[in-house]
Amino acid sequence: MGIIPGRSYRIVNVKAGKVIDLSGTEGHSITGWEWKGGDNQKWIPERQDGLWTFRNKDKGSFLGIAGIQVDFGTRLAASDFPVQWDIVPEERDISIYRSGDGGRQIIRIGALKKCKSI
DSSP states (O other): OOOOTTSOEEEEOTTTOOEEEEOTTTSOBEEEEOOOOOGGGOEEEEEETTEEEEEETTTOOEEEESSSOOOTTOOEEEESSOOOBOEEEOSSOTTEEEESSTTSEEEEEEEOGGGOOO
16 A cells, blocks of 8 residues: 555654654654654655655654764754655565665554544
8 A cells, every 4th residue: 555645644663662753842853752642743744756755743844854964873853844755665564664775764654544634
């Protein structure tokens, strides 16, 4: 089935089982947090030039990185501008997608049925 543009998703760290959570207080920090179902934990994917952007359902900011250089361990942060991600399905499990180059960073995207686009 794949990723459906415009639909809300939660993005889960496969190893830790935590979701990508945009801080509700200051709206810039991104952390891993237990799934609570808030709009700050929901992300809306859109295709852009063959890649993907993820906009936060609550604040409207984009999933991005802290700083300008991407290295192993680079932290995620909210961005006012679209940041493009290369997302490819994991061969062994179609609910898992890898981001980045060679899969050093892995994300699992779980669709939220109750957050369907209307």
